[in-house]
Amino acid sequence: MARFAFNPFRRDLPDWSAPELAFVTAIRDRVQLPLHRALPGYAPTPLRDLAALARELDLGGLLVKDEADRFGLGAFKGLGASFAVYSVLRRLWRDKTGADLPPERFADPTSRTRLGALTFAAATDGNHGRAVAWTARLIGQRAVIFMPEDTAPARIRAVANEGAEVRRVAGTFDDCVAECARTAAREGWQVIADTAYPGNLDLPGRIMTGYSTIFAEIADEIDERPDAVFLPAGVGGIAAAGAASCVLRDGAARPLLVCVEPVESAGFLESIVYGTGEPIAARGNQRSLMVGLCCGMPSLLAWPIVRDSVDLFLAIEDDEVPLAMRAYRRHGVVAGESGAATLAGLIALLRRADLAPARERLGLGLRSRVLVVNTEGATDPARYAQLVDAGPREESP
Numbered sequence: 001m002a003r004f005a006f007n008p009f010r011r012d013l014p015d016w017s018a019p020e021l022a023f024v025t026a027i028r029d030r031v032q033l034p035l036h037r038a039l040p041g042y043a044p045t046p047l048r049d050l051a052a053l054a055r056e057l058d059l060g061g062l063l064v065k066d067e068a069d070r071f072g073l074g075a076f077k078g079l080g081a082s083f084a085v086y087s088v089l090r091r092l093w094r095d096k097t098g099a100d101l102p103p104e105r106f107a108d109p110t111s112r113t114r115l116g117a118l119t120f121a122a123a124t125d126g127n128h129g130r131a132v133a134w135t136a137r138l139i140g141q142r143a144v145i146f147m148p149e150d151t152a153p154a155r156i157r158a159v160a161n162e163g164a165e166v167r168r169v170a171g172t173f174d175d176c177v178a179e180c181a182r183t184a185a186r187e188g189w190q191v192i193a194d195t196a197y198p199g200n201l202d203l204p205g206r207i208m209t210g211y212s213t214i215f216a217e218i219a220d221e222i223d224e225r226p227d228a229v230f231l232p233a234g235v236g237g238i239a240a241a242g243a244a245s246c247v248l249r250d251g252a253a254r255p256l257l258v259c260v261e262p263v264e265s266a267g268f269l270e271s272i273v274y275g276t277g278e279p280i281a282a283r284g285n286q287r288s289l290m291v292g293l294c295c296g297m298p299s300l301l302a303w304p305i306v307r308d309s310v311d312l313f314l315a316i317e318d319d320e321v322p323l324a325m326r327a328y329r330r331h332g333v334v335a336g337e338s339g340a341a342t343l344a345g346l347i348a349l350l351r352r353a354d355l356a357p358a359r360e361r362l363g364l365g366l367r368s369r370v371l372v373v374n375t376e377g378a379t380d381p382a383r384y385a386q387l388v389d390a391g392p393r394e395e396s397p
Helices: 023-029 033-038 051-056 078-097 109-115 127-138 153-160 173-187 203-211 213-221 237-253 267-274 302-309 318-330 341-351 353-362 381-388
Strands: 003-006 047-049 061-066 119-123 142-148 165-169 228-232 256-262 312-316 369-374
Touching (some): 033 078, 033 213, 051 061, 051 318, 061 213, 078 109, 078 119, 127 142, 142 153, 165 173, 228 237, 237 256, 256 267, 256 341, 312 318, 312 341, 318 341, 318 381, 341 353
Parallel strands (some): 119 142
């Protein structure tokens, strides 16, 4: 059963001046863009106007930021991993040389020789690990990626094909995070974690800064803000990057922000309902088609941003996802299971009787322009084919 909760902690103008939230200033100043623009294959991803689907949904407009082919990785995660790794190399370079490392020298073989051999480690359900492995390969360094043992073979192969060593861990994503941290501390490796936890509060902020390139590109392309923005939440990195970008741009006049999660990994919704303003672990079993969103504990850095800015938290069942994937396909967009989550949440909100109170309070309708983010393409091709072919090609959401 879908669940929702409106946010009693939302603030019109949040105070994010705490030192650990300095990355919000970095998002405002777009400090990540020079690095991204220097990377091979960088180009803004498409912002698609799905007018026909908007009419099917009785909306005034529907924009989709399509991350399905960012850097050829099938997902948006390369933005965060590259900026975090660059931040590590930049610090090491300053320590060795006393000078800065310009973005254009990030993958320079001379820089690599000067810094020596490094190993980057990460925990992942798939996309983040592939992005870290890709970044490590780009700069000629080693990557060791920790993945749940039941991860789809296609996702494991995608990470291994980037040259990484894959270590499979019994349990959930959170178990991988813990094993990665323990092993890296013992071996002297650099963890590139996309979730913040005690002792790891810097690089997750750099990763969120990297993700904000998505929203900088959107802001550069549209003049009129949408009425609502739907953001996915796993550990909360892209949700926080998107929410912070909206607050920084529009303040109290920002769009309605909706955070979408799987019901079995609804750590943000449950933190709002049960956590009295503090993050708590999801109560579900962390099993979902939306594997990229199967994360139990909200990131300690993402949490205050999301808590202070999002209007509605929405948790959806897996059976909402294939409908959204097929709707995307009919309109020329390839979206994997996690990538389709925001559209699935929007369709559920507009169509499900049990979500009528949330729908009525938000007031989305024929004059409303909605923005969603497709965070990944068909990262598990066999599962994608199975799900999009399971229903009729002509169906109305």
